[in-house]
Amino acid sequence: MSGISFQRGIKKCIVRLCILLFFGGLQWIMATVCYAQDTLIYSTNTIDIQNLSCTPFISVQQLLKGNVAGVYVQENTGEPGAIQNILIRGLSAPAFSNKDFPGVLPAVYLNGIPLIQENPMLYDIKQYDINPIGAAANVLAGLNIASIESFRIIKDPLELAKLGPLASNGAVWITTKDGYYGGKNVSAGVFLGMAFAPTTVKMTNGTHEKAFRQRFYDAYQVATENRHYPDYLLDARDLNYFGNPDWAESYYQSSPLYNINASIGGGAPTANYVFLLAHTRDAGVANETSYSKYNVSFALNMRPLDELNVNTFINVAKIDRERNLHFRDRYAEMEYLVDFSTPIAPSNNTYTAFLADNALTKDDNFNNLMNGQLTLKYTKNRFYADAKFQMDYTTDVRRAFWPTTLMESVSFVSNFSGYNRRVIGDASVGYIFDLAGIHRWDIHWNGSILSDLYHYNYTRAFDGDDDKKPTTSSGNFKQYRYVDRLENKLVSTSFSLDYKYKNWYSLDVLLRYDGNSNVQPDKRWIFTPSFSAKWNLKNQLFTSAQALSDLAINISWARVGKQLQSDLFAMGPRYTSSNINWDGQALLSSGNGYAVITRPYELGWVGYDLGWPLAEKINVELNASFLNNRIQTSVSVYENRDKNLVTQIQVPQEFGYKYRFAEGMEVGNKGLELSLSASLLSGSVPEKLKWDLSFNAAYNRNELKKLPEGLSEIVIGDHKLQVGQSIDAFWVYRNEGVYARDEEVPSKEGKLLSIGGIPFQKGDPRWVDVDANNAIDSDDRVLKGHALPPFTGGITNNFAYKRFDFGFHFFFASGHSALNLRDQQRYDFMTLDNLPALRSVKEIFFWQNTNQKDDYPVYNPLSNVHPYRAEQDIFLEKLSYLKLRNVTLGYTLSLKKVKDRTLESLYFYFTANNLFTVSGFTGDDPELVNFNGAYDGYSLPIPRSVSMGVRFKF
Amino acid sequence: MRTVFRSFLPIALASIVLLSCNDFLAVDSKRGASEGQQWETLEDTRAALMGVYGLMRAALAENNTHWICGDLRMGDFTSHNRGDIQCVINSELSKPHALLTGVSNWRRFYAVINAAAVFIEKAPRTVELDRSYSAQNLEYDIAQARAIRAFAYFYMVRIWGDVPLVTYSYDNGSFPALYRSGAQTVLNYAKVELLAAAQELPYQFGTSANRYYGLVGADWRGVLFNKLSVYSILAHISAWEGNYAETETYAAYVLNHASEIFASYVSIADLTSARGLFYANTVVERRGSRIVGFNFRHSDNEATQSGHIEQLTLAFPLVQRTYPEIFVSKDSLFSIFNDADDIRFGVDANLNYYTNYVHNLNAEIPIFSKIKVVQDGDAKDNDFGVFGSSILFTRLEDVALLRAEALCALNRSEEAITYLNVIRANRGLKELLFKKDLENSPERLLNAVFEERRKELMGEGWRWYDLIRRQRLMKDNEKLLQLINNGGIYWPIAEDVIAANRQIEQNAYWK
Incomplete structure (x- = not known):
C-alpha cells in the first residue's frame, strides 16, 4: 500500500513510533514565514469561571450546569463524585440505559488533550443497569477547579470537524493555567463549608403503610382472607415497624466540605512555570458519602529559540470516594438476591444496628488520573508547524468487603483494578499567503494517531469463612474472575484551507480522512468535508455605526465520522464465550467445566457491512454586540443529523438471536439558542453600582428520521423507536381512569375489552384501545413526553458596589417528564411484596414521604390485569423546574502591608448553594431522575450547602 | 514558492504513511472470535459442542422452565405468596407476569437449535485443519448436536404444540419469517434425527486407546448424550404421540442395555442425598444413572x-x-x-x-x-x-415406569406390573399383585403406574406431562380432557415472538 512496507510481524508500537518520529522530523524541515494561528474562533460559549470558582462544585458537569445555551447537565444524585452526564444540543442517538450514554456525550479537552472517559464495557457483565463495575466515579470531577483558566463549549460544526470523530457530539474545551506571565506569582485559596442534611424529613411507619393498603382493600371490599399484608405489617405491636419512625437522624447528616489550593509561578517570557496544588473534600448528606481529591499540576513554557515554543504540562490527581450503603446498589453489584420481603424497619434502633453491622465493611474506591502533553510549536514568518505528544492515563480501583451480618450471613468481596490509557501523537503544518492584506489564505495540514486501551481485572467472591479475613487470598471465598480488554485506534489526517477577504468575508474548508479500528476493515476509512462561511456585516456595512460594536453572521456545515464506543462490530459475525447464561444469571461461561463458544444470541447478530456512523451538522449563528461590547448577543439555529447509526432491530426469534444489529438509523436534532450578556450598569465610576447580567436559553427537539432498512418502528426492551417521533419519549398506555362498574367495560361483538385474553372488570384501569381491536396490547402503547428537557437555560446576575460583590444564578429546564417508578412501586405492592427481584428491595427511605400526593386512581389490588404496571401515563409527571443554584457575596479587603510583602488582593466570599426549587414534581427534587427519565427515588438528595472562603495573591 | 513545495512533499508522504496505518488499525480483539478464528482446532469444536449443551441447560434453567412447565400446572405444589407461580398452577398463563412472558418466549430453545445447526454445518472444517480432531470424533459430536436439537424440539412441542421447524442455521444474517409447523411434523423430524444419532452414538465416549477429547468413558458418564439417552428420549416422544408400541421397544432397549452406560436404579439415599444423583460430581458409579441430564x-x-x-x-x-x-x-x-x-x-x-x-x-x-x-x-x-x-430429564426409574405405562397401554398388564414392582420394591413398598391387589383391572394398574410416577418423579418436571398422557389414556377428567382437545395444555406464545415474526399465530386457546 505504501512505499514504506511494514511487515506484518512488526509490532504496532513500532509503527506508531516511526510515524511519530516522522512527524517530529517534519517540524524541522519546515521552512520560513510566521504567523501564529489562533485555533479558537469567536464564540459566546465561554463561562465566567471567576464567578464559579466561589462555589464548592467539584466537577466539570456541575460547572457547566445552566451556564451555557444548549448544554444540559443533570445531577441525578447528590452522591459526590457519582457519574454525571453532559449533553450538548440534545441526544445524538437513543440512550435508554447507562451503557448507551458514553456514545452521546461530548469530548472534554484539557489543554487540547481529549480526556479518556469510561468505556461502556464496564456495563457489559452487569445484569442491572445501576452502576458500572469498579469505582463508578465521575472522572471529570478529578480536575483541580482552581487551576482552570477558561471553559469553552464548542458547538460550531467546522470547529468540531477539526477536532474529529471524538468530538462528534460536541466538545468542552478547558484551558488551565499553563504558565506564569508576570504579575503576582503566588496565589492561595481556601474555603470551608457545610452540606446540610434535609431539615424536614417526613418519616412514615407501618401504620402509614398499612393504612395505605387499607384504602385499596376497602374500596373493593376485599374479603379479609384475601387482604394480603406482608409479615412485617402483621403485628402492630412491633415497635420497630409501628413505633415512632426516627431513622432519619442516623441516615442523614450534615457534613463538612472544604478546599485548599495554592499555586506558585515564576520566570520570564522565555521560560516560565506554574505549579499548582489542591485538596478538596466534597460531601453528601446521607450515608456519610464523600469525595476527596488531591491535585498536583505543573506547567512549563520555554522559548529556546525565537521561532520555537515548547510547552509542557502534567496534571495528576488522586480521588477517594465513599459510596452509599444502599442495599440495591450492593445487590446489583453482587447479583445475588436474597429474601427481600421484609424491609429494614423505620426505627433508629434498627438503622443504627445496621450501621454497626457496617463497621466491618470495607468500601474503597480510588481513581488516579494523570494526563500531560508536550507541545512543540515552530513559527517562522508565514510557516507554522507544531507537534504534540499527549497522554491520559486513569486507574480505577475498587476494593469492597461486606460482612456476613449484612446479607443473610453471606459475605462478599469485590476487587476491581482497571485502567484506561490514551496516547496521541499529533502534528500539523501550515502556511499563510497574504496578498496585500486583502486576500489571505491559510493552508493547513494535520495528522494524528490515537491509541486507547481499556483494561480491567475484576473478582467477585462470596461467602468467606470469617469476617476478619476480608480478602480473597485468605478468606476461602467462592471466587468469580473476569478480565476484559478493549483497544481503540484512530488515525486521522486533515487538510484545511481558510480564505479571508479583507475583514469582511471568510470561507473555510476542511477535508478529513479518518480510520478507526472499531469499524470493519473494508469500511475502516471515511472521508468527510466541512465548510464554513462568515460575513462580518459590521466591518463591511456599518463601520460608522457607533452603537453597534460587532455584527457577524456565520454559517457552518460539517460532516464528521462518529467514534464507535465498542469493537463489537469490527469483526463481523463472531463467536463469544459468555452466552449460555440466562435472565437473572449472567456470567455463566462454562459447561461441564469446559469453556464454551457460541454465537452471541443474547447480544444479537452482527453481520458484515457495518460502517462508520457519521454526524452532519449545520449551524447558523448571528452575533451582535452593542455599546462598546457592553451588550453581547448571540442567536444560533442548528440542525444535527446523526446518520448511519447502528441499532438493534427485532428479528424472528426462531434463530436464537434476541436482536440483530443494522446500520442506517438517523436521528435529527434541531434547536435554537440565545445568549445575552450585558453590563447593564458599568460601574465605571467608583462608588457606583455595577450590574452584569448574563442569560442563556435553548430549545432542542430530537426526532427519529430513519430506521435501518426502511423500518418505521422498532422496540428495544421497554422502549419504542418510531420514525417521526422523539427518541427520548416514554412508551406508555394512555390511562383514562378506572372502570367503576363492570358495565362500563366496552365490548365488541359480545366480547369484553381484554388484555392478554383477560377481560377488564370493575376496578381495572381504563387503558385506551388506540387501535380499536378490542384488546389492549403493545400496539396501544403510545409515545409520550420527553425524558430530556426541550427548554433549558440559566440566568446569572452579578452586582458590585464599592468593595462588595453579590451574585446569584438561576437555571431552569422545562418540558420534560419522568416516569415515577417510586410511586408505581408503592402502588404495585401486590406484585412486588414477594417478588425476588431487585426492584422489590426497599431502602430505609422507603419510609419517607416526599411530596407524594397519592392521587392516583385506586384500582382493585386483586385485579388480574396488573393495574399498577409502570408503563402507563398516570405515572408520567412533568418535571419542569426552576432552581436557585447559588448566591455569592464577596468582599475585597483593602490592601495592606503585611511585614515586608504586599498582599495585593484578599477576597472573602460566602456562597450558598441549591437554595430553592420551584417544581410541581411530587417525587422530591426534579433533578434526581435517571438519565432515561425513570425516577426511582434511590438517589441521594443534592445538598443545600454554604461555604465561606478566602483567596489571595501576593 | 519553492518553500511551498518543500513543505507539501512531506505532507504527501505523511498521507501515505497514514494509509499504511491499516496494519496499525487491525486490532486483534480479545473479546470474541471471528469466523476465521473459530473451527480451527479440537478445542474450538469442544467449546462449540459444550456451548450447545450449555444453551440447552440455559433453556431449561431460565425462569426455572423445567419445573414451571413440568411440575406446577394442576400439580402437587402449592405456591407461597407468589402470584405469578399461582397463575401457572391455575393455568392462567396469559396474565401479565414477567415469569409467564419469560417462559412463553421460545427464543432460548431456538438458540440451542441454531447452535446445533451451526455446529453440524461448520465442524467438518475442523477435521481438515486439526489432525487431532478425528473423523470419529466429528461423527460423535454431530450426532450429539443432532440429538440435542431433536430433544429441544420435543421439549418445545410439549410446551407449545406447533412450532416452526428450523433445520438449517441461516448463519448469514438472513432471518426468514417461518410458519409454525405441525407438532407431528416436528416430532417426526426429531425422531428421524434421534434415530440417526442413535446409530452413531456410543454407550460410552472414549477408551484409553481412543480418547474422546482427551478423556475416557467414565469421565463423560452422566455428562453427554449417549446411545441410551437418545433411545429414552425416543421412548418419551412416542409415548407423547400415544404410539406405545414404539415406546415399549425403545424403553426395553434402554432397560436391557442400561449396564452399558452404568445406569441403575438408585437407592433412596443416593437419590435424595445432597451429594447423590443430582450432584454433578457425585461418585462415578452413580453418574451413569443420569441418562439425560444437564449438570x-x-x-x-x-x-x-x-x-x-x-x-x-x-x-x-x-x-x-x-x-x-x-x-x-x-x-x-x-x-x-x-x-x-x-x-x-x-x-x-x-x-x-x-x-x-x-x-x-x-x-x-x-x-x-x-x-x-x-x-x-x-x-x-x-x-x-x-x-x-443437575436438571435431570430422565433416569432409569422413569424409563421403567414409562415402559410399565406402555405395556399397560398395550394390554400387557402382567408384564407391566413387574416394572412397577421393581420401583416399589426399591422404595420400601410391597409387591403389587395384578389379580389380588388390582382385581385384574388394567385401569387400576395404569392408575397405579401414574401414581408411582407422581411419587417417584415429584419435583423432576414430569407431573404435568404425565397428567396429559394419563388423561389421553384414561379420559376421566372432563376439565383436562377439554384442555387437551382445545389446545389449552399448551402455553401461549410470547407477544415478543409474535411481534418479531408476524407469521407466528398465537395458540388458539390463548387468543
Whole structure:
C-alpha cells in the first residue's frame, strides 16, 4: 500500500513510533514565514469561571450546569463524585440505559488533550443497569477547579470537524493555567463549608403503610382472607415497624466540605512555570458519602529559540470516594438476591444496628488520573508547524468487603483494578499567503494517531469463612474472575484551507480522512468535508455605526465520522464465550467445566457491512454586540443529523438471536439558542453600582428520521423507536381512569375489552384501545413526553458596589417528564411484596414521604390485569423546574502591608448553594431522575450547602 | 514558492504513511472470535459442542422452565405468596407476569437449535485443519448436536404444540419469517434425527486407546448424550404421540442395555442425598444413572442461584430464606404418599415419617427437600444459596415406569406390573399383585403406574406431562380432557415472538 512496507510481524508500537518520529522530523524541515494561528474562533460559549470558582462544585458537569445555551447537565444524585452526564444540543442517538450514554456525550479537552472517559464495557457483565463495575466515579470531577483558566463549549460544526470523530457530539474545551506571565506569582485559596442534611424529613411507619393498603382493600371490599399484608405489617405491636419512625437522624447528616489550593509561578517570557496544588473534600448528606481529591499540576513554557515554543504540562490527581450503603446498589453489584420481603424497619434502633453491622465493611474506591502533553510549536514568518505528544492515563480501583451480618450471613468481596490509557501523537503544518492584506489564505495540514486501551481485572467472591479475613487470598471465598480488554485506534489526517477577504468575508474548508479500528476493515476509512462561511456585516456595512460594536453572521456545515464506543462490530459475525447464561444469571461461561463458544444470541447478530456512523451538522449563528461590547448577543439555529447509526432491530426469534444489529438509523436534532450578556450598569465610576447580567436559553427537539432498512418502528426492551417521533419519549398506555362498574367495560361483538385474553372488570384501569381491536396490547402503547428537557437555560446576575460583590444564578429546564417508578412501586405492592427481584428491595427511605400526593386512581389490588404496571401515563409527571443554584457575596479587603510583602488582593466570599426549587414534581427534587427519565427515588438528595472562603495573591 | 513545495512533499508522504496505518488499525480483539478464528482446532469444536449443551441447560434453567412447565400446572405444589407461580398452577398463563412472558418466549430453545445447526454445518472444517480432531470424533459430536436439537424440539412441542421447524442455521444474517409447523411434523423430524444419532452414538465416549477429547468413558458418564439417552428420549416422544408400541421397544432397549452406560436404579439415599444423583460430581458409579441430564458443576463455578428446583422449594434451615416459594402441602403429602412404608415419605398415625422428601413436617409449610444440592452439597454452612443440582430429564426409574405405562397401554398388564414392582420394591413398598391387589383391572394398574410416577418423579418436571398422557389414556377428567382437545395444555406464545415474526399465530386457546 505504501512505499514504506511494514511487515506484518512488526509490532504496532513500532509503527506508531516511526510515524511519530516522522512527524517530529517534519517540524524541522519546515521552512520560513510566521504567523501564529489562533485555533479558537469567536464564540459566546465561554463561562465566567471567576464567578464559579466561589462555589464548592467539584466537577466539570456541575460547572457547566445552566451556564451555557444548549448544554444540559443533570445531577441525578447528590452522591459526590457519582457519574454525571453532559449533553450538548440534545441526544445524538437513543440512550435508554447507562451503557448507551458514553456514545452521546461530548469530548472534554484539557489543554487540547481529549480526556479518556469510561468505556461502556464496564456495563457489559452487569445484569442491572445501576452502576458500572469498579469505582463508578465521575472522572471529570478529578480536575483541580482552581487551576482552570477558561471553559469553552464548542458547538460550531467546522470547529468540531477539526477536532474529529471524538468530538462528534460536541466538545468542552478547558484551558488551565499553563504558565506564569508576570504579575503576582503566588496565589492561595481556601474555603470551608457545610452540606446540610434535609431539615424536614417526613418519616412514615407501618401504620402509614398499612393504612395505605387499607384504602385499596376497602374500596373493593376485599374479603379479609384475601387482604394480603406482608409479615412485617402483621403485628402492630412491633415497635420497630409501628413505633415512632426516627431513622432519619442516623441516615442523614450534615457534613463538612472544604478546599485548599495554592499555586506558585515564576520566570520570564522565555521560560516560565506554574505549579499548582489542591485538596478538596466534597460531601453528601446521607450515608456519610464523600469525595476527596488531591491535585498536583505543573506547567512549563520555554522559548529556546525565537521561532520555537515548547510547552509542557502534567496534571495528576488522586480521588477517594465513599459510596452509599444502599442495599440495591450492593445487590446489583453482587447479583445475588436474597429474601427481600421484609424491609429494614423505620426505627433508629434498627438503622443504627445496621450501621454497626457496617463497621466491618470495607468500601474503597480510588481513581488516579494523570494526563500531560508536550507541545512543540515552530513559527517562522508565514510557516507554522507544531507537534504534540499527549497522554491520559486513569486507574480505577475498587476494593469492597461486606460482612456476613449484612446479607443473610453471606459475605462478599469485590476487587476491581482497571485502567484506561490514551496516547496521541499529533502534528500539523501550515502556511499563510497574504496578498496585500486583502486576500489571505491559510493552508493547513494535520495528522494524528490515537491509541486507547481499556483494561480491567475484576473478582467477585462470596461467602468467606470469617469476617476478619476480608480478602480473597485468605478468606476461602467462592471466587468469580473476569478480565476484559478493549483497544481503540484512530488515525486521522486533515487538510484545511481558510480564505479571508479583507475583514469582511471568510470561507473555510476542511477535508478529513479518518480510520478507526472499531469499524470493519473494508469500511475502516471515511472521508468527510466541512465548510464554513462568515460575513462580518459590521466591518463591511456599518463601520460608522457607533452603537453597534460587532455584527457577524456565520454559517457552518460539517460532516464528521462518529467514534464507535465498542469493537463489537469490527469483526463481523463472531463467536463469544459468555452466552449460555440466562435472565437473572449472567456470567455463566462454562459447561461441564469446559469453556464454551457460541454465537452471541443474547447480544444479537452482527453481520458484515457495518460502517462508520457519521454526524452532519449545520449551524447558523448571528452575533451582535452593542455599546462598546457592553451588550453581547448571540442567536444560533442548528440542525444535527446523526446518520448511519447502528441499532438493534427485532428479528424472528426462531434463530436464537434476541436482536440483530443494522446500520442506517438517523436521528435529527434541531434547536435554537440565545445568549445575552450585558453590563447593564458599568460601574465605571467608583462608588457606583455595577450590574452584569448574563442569560442563556435553548430549545432542542430530537426526532427519529430513519430506521435501518426502511423500518418505521422498532422496540428495544421497554422502549419504542418510531420514525417521526422523539427518541427520548416514554412508551406508555394512555390511562383514562378506572372502570367503576363492570358495565362500563366496552365490548365488541359480545366480547369484553381484554388484555392478554383477560377481560377488564370493575376496578381495572381504563387503558385506551388506540387501535380499536378490542384488546389492549403493545400496539396501544403510545409515545409520550420527553425524558430530556426541550427548554433549558440559566440566568446569572452579578452586582458590585464599592468593595462588595453579590451574585446569584438561576437555571431552569422545562418540558420534560419522568416516569415515577417510586410511586408505581408503592402502588404495585401486590406484585412486588414477594417478588425476588431487585426492584422489590426497599431502602430505609422507603419510609419517607416526599411530596407524594397519592392521587392516583385506586384500582382493585386483586385485579388480574396488573393495574399498577409502570408503563402507563398516570405515572408520567412533568418535571419542569426552576432552581436557585447559588448566591455569592464577596468582599475585597483593602490592601495592606503585611511585614515586608504586599498582599495585593484578599477576597472573602460566602456562597450558598441549591437554595430553592420551584417544581410541581411530587417525587422530591426534579433533578434526581435517571438519565432515561425513570425516577426511582434511590438517589441521594443534592445538598443545600454554604461555604465561606478566602483567596489571595501576593 | 519553492518553500511551498518543500513543505507539501512531506505532507504527501505523511498521507501515505497514514494509509499504511491499516496494519496499525487491525486490532486483534480479545473479546470474541471471528469466523476465521473459530473451527480451527479440537478445542474450538469442544467449546462449540459444550456451548450447545450449555444453551440447552440455559433453556431449561431460565425462569426455572423445567419445573414451571413440568411440575406446577394442576400439580402437587402449592405456591407461597407468589402470584405469578399461582397463575401457572391455575393455568392462567396469559396474565401479565414477567415469569409467564419469560417462559412463553421460545427464543432460548431456538438458540440451542441454531447452535446445533451451526455446529453440524461448520465442524467438518475442523477435521481438515486439526489432525487431532478425528473423523470419529466429528461423527460423535454431530450426532450429539443432532440429538440435542431433536430433544429441544420435543421439549418445545410439549410446551407449545406447533412450532416452526428450523433445520438449517441461516448463519448469514438472513432471518426468514417461518410458519409454525405441525407438532407431528416436528416430532417426526426429531425422531428421524434421534434415530440417526442413535446409530452413531456410543454407550460410552472414549477408551484409553481412543480418547474422546482427551478423556475416557467414565469421565463423560452422566455428562453427554449417549446411545441410551437418545433411545429414552425416543421412548418419551412416542409415548407423547400415544404410539406405545414404539415406546415399549425403545424403553426395553434402554432397560436391557442400561449396564452399558452404568445406569441403575438408585437407592433412596443416593437419590435424595445432597451429594447423590443430582450432584454433578457425585461418585462415578452413580453418574451413569443420569441418562439425560444437564449438570452444574460447583467446582467450576457453574452452581447458580436460579435454574434449580431448590430455588423454589428450599427454605430455612436448608437455606437462608424464611419460606419456600413452592411446597407440597401436608394434605397433599398425606394423600399422595398413602403407605407408611414408603421410604420416600411414609407417615404413620403418630406423624412419624421418612424425611427423604420432606423437611420439617411440623411447620405450617413443610419443605420439599428431595433435591437439595446447596453449593457442592457439602457446604460448610448453607447460607450462600447457589445450587449445584443437575436438571435431570430422565433416569432409569422413569424409563421403567414409562415402559410399565406402555405395556399397560398395550394390554400387557402382567408384564407391566413387574416394572412397577421393581420401583416399589426399591422404595420400601410391597409387591403389587395384578389379580389380588388390582382385581385384574388394567385401569387400576395404569392408575397405579401414574401414581408411582407422581411419587417417584415429584419435583423432576414430569407431573404435568404425565397428567396429559394419563388423561389421553384414561379420559376421566372432563376439565383436562377439554384442555387437551382445545389446545389449552399448551402455553401461549410470547407477544415478543409474535411481534418479531408476524407469521407466528398465537395458540388458539390463548387468543
